[in-house]
Amino acid sequence: MEKRYIYADHAATTAVSDEVLKEMLPYFQEHFGNPSSIYAKGRENERAIIDARARVAKCLNADPKEIYFTAGGSESDNWAIKGTADRLAAKGKKHIITTVFEHHAVLHTCEFLEKHGFEVTYLPVSPEGLVNPEDVENAIRKDTALVTIMYANNEIGTIQPIPEIGAICKKHKVLFHTDAVQAVGNVEIDVKAQNIDMLSISGHKFHAPKGIGVLYVRKGILLPNLIHGGGQESGKRAGTENVPGIIGIAKALEIATADIPGKIAKLTPLRNKLIDGILKIDQTRLNGDREKRLCGNVNISIVGIEGESLLLMLDHYGVQASSGSACTSGSLDPSHVLLSLGLVHEVAHGSLRLSFGEEFTEEDANYILEVLPQIVDRLRSMSPMWETLTKENRKLV
Amino acid sequence: MNYSEKVMDHFTNPRNVGEIPDADGIGEVGNAKCGDIMKMYLKIDGDTITDVKFKTFGCGAAVATSSMATEMIKGKTIDDALKLTNKAVMEALDGLPPVKVHCSVLAEEAVKAALSDYYTKQGVDPKLIIGEIPSCEECHEHD
Numbered sequence: 063m064e065k066r067y068i069y070a071d072h073a074a075t076t077a078v079s080d081e082v083l084k085e086m087l088p089y090f091q092e093h094f095g096n097p098s099s100i101y102a103k104g105r106e107n108e109r110a111i112i113d114a115r116a117r118v119a120k121c122l123n124a125d126p127k128e129i130y131f132t133a134g135g136s137e138s139d140n141w142a143i144k145g146t147a148d149r150l151a152a153k154g155k156k157h158i159i160t161t162v163f164e165h166h167a168v169l170h171t172c173e174f175l176e177k178h179g180f181e182v183t184y185l186p187v188s189p190e191g192l193v194n195p196e197d198v199e200n201a202i203r204k205d206t207a208l209v210t211i212m213y214a215n216n217e218i219g220t221i222q223p224i225p226e227i228g229a230i231c232k233k234h235k236v237l238f239h240t241d242a243v244q245a246v247g248n249v250e251i252d253v254k255a256q257n258i259d260m261l262s263i264s265g266h267k268f269h270a271p272k273g274i275g276v277l278y279v280r281k282g283i284l285l286p287n288l289i290h291g292g293g294q295e296s297g298k299r300a301g302t303e304n305v306p307g308i309i310g311i312a313k314a315l316e317i318a319t320a321d322i323p324g325k326i327a328k329l330t331p332l333r334n335k336l337i338d339g340i341l342k343i344d345q346t347r348l349n350g351d352r353e354k355r356l357c358g359n360v361n362i363s364i365v366g367i368e369g370e371s372l373l374l375m376l377d378h379y380g381v382q383a384s385s386g387s388a389c390t391s392g393s394l395d396p397s398h399v400l401l402s403l404g405l406v407h408e409v410a411h412g413s414l415r416l417s418f419g420e421e422f423t424e425e426d427a428n429y430i431l432e433v434l435p436q437i438v439d440r441l442r443s444m445s446p447m448w449e450t451l452t453k454e455n456r457k458l459v
Numbered sequence: 460m461n462y463s464e465k466v467m468d469h470f471t472n473p474r475n476v477g478e479i480p481d482a483d484g485i486g487e488v489g490n491a492k493c494g495d496i497m498k499m500y501l502k503i504d505g506d507t508i509t510d511v512k513f514k515t516f517g518c519g520a521a522v523a524t525s526s527m528a529t530e531m532i533k534g535k536t537i538d539d540a541l542k543l544t545n546k547a548v549m550e551a552l553d554g555l556p557p558v559k560v561h562c563s564v565l566a567e568e569a570v571k572a573a574l575s576d577y578y579t580k581q582g583v584d585p586k587l588i589i590g591e592i593p594s595c596e597e598c599h600e601h602d
Binding site for chain 1: 470492493494513514516519
């Protein structure tokens with residue numbers, strides 16, 4: 063079998079695409095001007111940013127004035143949540159609703175606010191990794207300042223009922239923010255139709271460079287200034303603009319949203335093939351709902367083996383992937399997302415996330431399905447945990 | 460995770476993997492909840508460790524430290540094996556990332572647990588020779 067190199071970690075980051083890079087390159091040297099400068103080189107770049115803002119807005123069905131460029135998803139999340147908290151605390155609203163399985167950019171921001179007198183409700187998710195909109199409605203109180211719920215989960219790829227949650231928040235006149243970092247380019251996003259008040263985007267998840275993001279803020283919502291200084295981003299986020307990044311994210315977003323149904327049609331059968339193929343291995347389980355999930359996400363727990371070992375072996379075979387094991391989460395506990403589904407530690411340690419994009423092929427899927435069972439066999443043959451389970455004829459999933 | 464070449468070598472080609480059916484001493488440390496289990500089998504003749512095998516459930520460093528520890532005690536005397544420290548295992552692997560140091564501790568404990576089992580089978584109280592082997596639960600708390 064010929065070794066293949068497969069990048070199956072798109073949920074972590076993606077490469078800048080040729081088309082995006084081509085559009086960005088002139089802004090490093092030829093068009094280097096400061097957009098705030100009065101002469102042509104500055105004015106041209108100011109126009110380029112105005113144009114990019116309009117292009118981004120169009121992709122989300124937003125108004126250009128509602129688009130703020132940031133340095134990425136975490137910054138956007140922080141600004142939306144802390145900014146809203148800051149504004150609404152003055153009106154006595156000190157309650158935030160989120161979920162237990164958000165990205166740490168949201169969770170740790172909420173924990174920070176808890177230390178500053180806010181109360182946070184962490185909604186549970188179903189064993190399939192879905193938020194129940196009724197739970198959101200029941201959690202809303204008179205003093206609720208914000209609901210922040212991710213559009214799609216970064217580990218298990220489940221797509222949340224965002225339009226339903228948006229409608230509930232609108233009905234109760236509560237602000238609604240969503241971290242859409244993983245959803246962009248995979249789900250049709252329409253901030254108006256879906257009643258989204260604020261939405262975070264990170265460029266590098268869809269072939270724009272790292273270090274550029276977007277925060278959409280609906281007209282009428284006044285967030286406090288994030289960075290004080292010059293008048294950039296309507297004076298809300300000072301600092302000379304990252305012009306190549308801004309041009310890049312606009313182009314990348316246009317490409318990512320140009321044909322979402324086409325991408326879903328192409329990748330869904332490959333995703334399902336991978337899921338079905340991997341689940342043929344004894345004692346495996348799919349993490350996250352099978353249907354309501356991103357077309358390029360597979361997350362499976364494989365009992366008896368540990369995630370990091372699995373990743374190192376896969377890497378040895380040319381497959382780059384990710385896991386929610388403790389060893390890869392940088393802590394002693396496995397991923398909070400997997401635990402939120404009700405998985406026991408033992409099962410969560412052996413998880414594998416494959417996340418892929420448009421270039422993923424049938425041959426890639428076949429290759430993974432060929433090497434993965436061999437790797438699992440090998441790791442299980444040296445696993446005392448697997449030995450014990452086999453001896454006791456015990457199943458964990 | 461930046462592993463040394465030696466760690467990667469011992470991970471991809473682990474030495475002494477397997478079981479010894481008629482082992483004279485078997486030690487198992489760690490637990491599945493923490494994500495690391497090491498099981499070590501010893502064959503002992505007189506005071507010499509004539510054969511050693513291991514099985515490990517765990518990360519790359521856990522596999523590599525078990526593999527290295529078996530190499531370091533194979534053919535050695537029990538006294539030498541008891542002197543094996545996690546530091547020596549780490550050094551032999553050209554170092555470990557800081558978050559993986561506990562894997563080398565586990566490897567040292569696996570050797571001691573197997574020797575402890577050997578002494579118990581011989582009717583000798585292992586605590587007098589080896590002392591207490593701390594349980595995994597003591598090294599950290601889970602959320």
